[in-house]
Amino acid sequence: MEDTDKNRTPQVLEVLQALKQASQELQHKHDNTSLAIKALLELHTESDTILSNDPNLSALSHHLSRLKHLVDHVNSTTSRHRPHSLRSFLSRRLSTHSISKLANSIESEIQAWIDRESIHSLSRHLNDHLAPDELIALLTQFRQRLSQGFNRDLQDLVLNNKIFSSLESVLFDAKCSLNVRENAGLAVAALIRFNKDVFVGQVLMGPTIRALVGMGSLRSIEALCSLIRSIKSPFVDEIESNGEIPNIIGFLDCEELEMRVLGMDCVLEIGYFGRKEAVEAMLKEGLVEKLVELQRSELGGDLIDLDHEKKTEEEDENDCDEDGQVREGKRQKRFLEGHPFASCVARFAVMLEVGEGLRQREKRAFKQEILVRVREASVSDAEAATIVAEVLWGTSL
Known part of the structure; x- marks a missing residue:
């Protein structure tokens, strides 16, 4: 019997979705001979066998009975009065409004039916x-x-x-x-x-x-x-207390580019919401040194240099009509699409600076520690100077 229920669930859901669509169409189209009306009235004719044994469907059964009554009323009014008379016009308008409201209620009840079938099916599949x-x-x-x-x-x-x-x-x-x-x-x-x-x-x-x-x-x-974005600092606290910070930093070393990019996103989120212990754990794992290396790679670069570059041929002509800030934002977005680790040290520092997890004095202390680590990790004075300048002044992202 249970296998039969499992096999019928997809078919039931498919039928219910079609009935839901019919109720949506009925809210906007009020032709009494439409397929939407016919589909819902056909469900009404089957209500004795389908709906009557389930108390959850009593409201739907009532709505369908009311729909049949309204449709019958519209049809009888149209047949009794001249189609273009004022009385016929007002009666149709009133009935149309009532049918539209009723169709909305029918849609809600069918959606609730869909939810019950879907959740029960999901529960079974998750457990077996x-x-x-x-x-x-x-x-x-x-x-x-x-x-x-x-x-x-x-x-x-x-x-x-x-x-x-x-x-x-x-x-x-x-x-x-x-x-x-x-x-x-x-x-x-x-x-x-x-x-x-x-x-x-x-x-x-x-x-x-x-x-x-x-x-x-x-x-x-x-x-x-x-x-992390939804739960914020309490979730980052759990990440840190569970000892998962080293594993997350490890994603920055993955061969797969998408994993490194997502690892970077995760690091930035932790930087924004993380408290002192989480940020300390990231720095102890050599995060700044890894970010310096990523910024040095072909997929890195320095957003600060964009201020000195000419506009590329790919910038569309409409950009010329926009203000400078909008143009600069578009240029940075285009650059980051091809260089996801550009200015990643400064981007991390900015997240700490504007984030929710640290006190002001902690932000200042971590900024100084980042600068020290940048100078130690840089391969040249020029590289160190560029990254330090970005961290000190912040980067508009």
Whole structure:
């Protein structure tokens, strides 16, 4: 019986999505003979067998009965009165408005039905670890649903079905494929964006941080950066206390360019939100020295030099009509696209300077330490002078 339920879920969801689309169309198109009307009225005719046995669907059944009554009323009014009479016109307008409002209520009830089916299916797949392709599709759909904004009924479904703990189990299960675990991590990050207050405690107390850093993949680091931005300093505190700072700094040494770039993004986020202990841990791991080396590479460079360069031929003519600050911002963005580690030492220093995690005296002390480390790591006086100038004056990014 359980296998039958699993097999029917995708078909049920497909039908429900079509009915939801029909209710959306009905809010904008009010032709009484439209396919949207026919689809919803067909659901009404089946309501005795489909809806009557489920108390969660009683409101939908009521709305569909009301829709049939309104459609019948419009049809009878049109047949009794001349189509262009004032009475017929006013009756149609009133009924059209009522149908539009009702269609909105029907859409909400169908969405709630979709949510119940989706969450129950996701819970089953997370717990049995079977059909990874279906699980990934369900996780993707789950993230998309969460991105639509807070919904209390959806949150209750997530809590009642223990979705968060199931996601963490998958995250830490080496038997699951990397793709499944990555998608579970992205779903955790989406839940935090959905309602941080409810789910943040579970993230901080669970294995999420170790699992994401341990995977060391592009999407796991994307999820980690998203969690840092959402939870801020408390999450960075946990990263530091779990001893994960050295592993994150290690991403800057990866052969894969995208991993190094994401590692840089993660470092900048930690710099912005991190407290004294986290920043100290990064500096002890030789972060400044690594950043100097990256800035020296072909993918590095100095944004400060852009002030002395002529505009390239690729700058479009419209740039000439914009103010200097906008043009400069566009030039820097174009340069960073090809040189992701340009001025990375100064960019890190700026994040500390404007960030939320440090006291003012700590910011000053770390700035001085960065300058000392830059001078020691530079291969020439010219390189040291350029980077020091950028750190001292800051770089507009």
